[in-house]
Amino acid sequence: MEKIDTAVIGAGIVGLAVARALALAGRDVLVLEAADAIGTVTSSRNSEVIHAGIYYAPGSLKAQLCVDGRDKLYNFCEAHGVPHKRLGKLIVATAEGQQGRLEKIVAGARACGVEDLRALSRAETLALEPELACVSAVLSPSTGIVDSHALMLALQGEAEAHGAQIVFRTGVLAGRVDEDGIVLKTRSEDGAELDLKAALVVNAAGHGAIPLARALVGMSPERIPRQFFARGCYFSMARKSPFSRLVYPVPVEGGLGVHLTLDMGGAARFGPDVEWIDRLDYTVEPTRADAFYTEIRRYWPALEDGALQPAYGGVRPKISGPGELAADFWIEGPRDHGVAGLVNLFGIESPGLTASLAIADHVCGLLA
Numbered sequence: 001m002e003k004i005d006t007a008v009i010g011a012g013i014v015g016l017a018v019a020r021a022l023a024l025a026g027r028d029v030l031v032l033e034a035a036d037a038i039g040t041v042t043s044s045r046n047s048e049v050i051h052a053g054i055y056y057a058p059g060s061l062k063a064q065l066c067v068d069g070r071d072k073l074y075n076f077c078e079a080h081g082v083p084h085k086r087l088g089k090l091i092v093a094t095a096e097g098q099q100g101r102l103e104k105i106v107a108g109a110r111a112c113g114v115e116d117l118r119a120l121s122r123a124e125t126l127a128l129e130p131e132l133a134c135v136s137a138v139l140s141p142s143t144g145i146v147d148s149h150a151l152m153l154a155l156q157g158e159a160e161a162h163g164a165q166i167v168f169r170t171g172v173l174a175g176r177v178d179e180d181g182i183v184l185k186t187r188s189e190d191g192a193e194l195d196l197k198a199a200l201v202v203n204a205a206g207h208g209a210i211p212l213a214r215a216l217v218g219m220s221p222e223r224i225p226r227q228f229f230a231r232g233c234y235f236s237m238a239r240k241s242p243f244s245r246l247v248y249p250v251p252v253e254g255g256l257g258v259h260l261t262l263d264m265g266g267a268a269r270f271g272p273d274v275e276w277i278d279r280l281d282y283t284v285e286p287t288r289a290d291a292f293y294t295e296i297r298r299y300w301p302a303l304e305d306g307a308l309q310p311a312y313g314g315v316r317p318k319i320s321g322p323g324e325l326a327a328d329f330w331i332e333g334p335r336d337h338g339v340a341g342l343v344n345l346f347g348i349e350s351p352g353l354t355a356s357l358a359i360a361d362h363v364c365g366l367l368a
Helices: 013-024 061-080 096-111 122-128 148-161 206-214 286-299 352-367
Strands: 002-009 029-032 089-093 118-121 136-140 144-146 165-167 170-178 181-188 193-203 228-237 246-249 259-262 268-271 275-277 308-318 330-332 342-346
Touching (some): 002 013, 002 181, 002 206, 013 029, 013 148, 013 193, 061 144, 061 148, 061 352, 089 122, 096 118, 118 122, 122 136, 144 148, 148 165, 148 352, 170 193, 170 206, 193 206, 206 342, 268 308, 286 308, 342 352
Parallel strands (some): 002 029, 002 193, 089 246
Antiparallel strands (some): 118 136, 170 181, 228 268, 228 275, 228 308, 246 259, 259 268, 330 342
């Protein structure tokens, strides 16, 4: 059995941020990743949006870590040359009955520490984005976009510069809690198995985090949530977007609605929608575009027939199901579940990218 200091399971954005933070704190970090590259799952299948911190319950981890993480992420991107743009976002009310919901969004955001939102009349909104259709809107100037792969490369580079190592094609099958550490049973792509005993373990395995926790002997089942999957499909457009900002409708159950985001080159993409599924499946059915046209034309009536094409799909790692209130991040350390040296991260969906650096600092605090 090999003995190591710290194991981080998962090399997505959050796992890499945690590895970097722990390495900067002087820990000897080994990152275990089942895939052959960084960020191949949730971290590469999202909108690449830097969120301002608008939609979350005041006092929740999502609210706290999003606002803190937003500022840390902008600073990190500036310092490390990670491509990003602070474009701003418009949340639009397309019917009179939605204006009250916009007002609630603004009030909730202010309770979370987001102070720069600005209510706009229809005329003010059209002065910014002439092709929009709305009765009013809210401008979020702190919302932006980031090149998520460049961000992950920067996190990986700084982690490795401070001694962290990443082992690819190595999955963690199970584990057990010992008196002097946590034993992890690993298997490499060629079938070789090796037990590692780590003093500290951070379970940042994304969709695999809950199954892994269930396979950890000594971990209380009561401290492990249920697992759900909500697929979101994205569609792209061949021609350049007429918008210079992100455009979001009023949120819907399970997500933020079919919104318009921009990539670093200015190309538009739409999504994600919400489809509850029972397993990981990234299929994008072209026929789902029919509903996209209906939703998008509520705020952009000029969208042409045939303009949308399937882009990619992502699956949110949910810990709340259909019809339930959206769950907060579930991040627990030894004081919560009683296992020394272990931090579990469950339900790290949006705003996980934005909050990644703040999540990493939070994890370090739980292990202090």
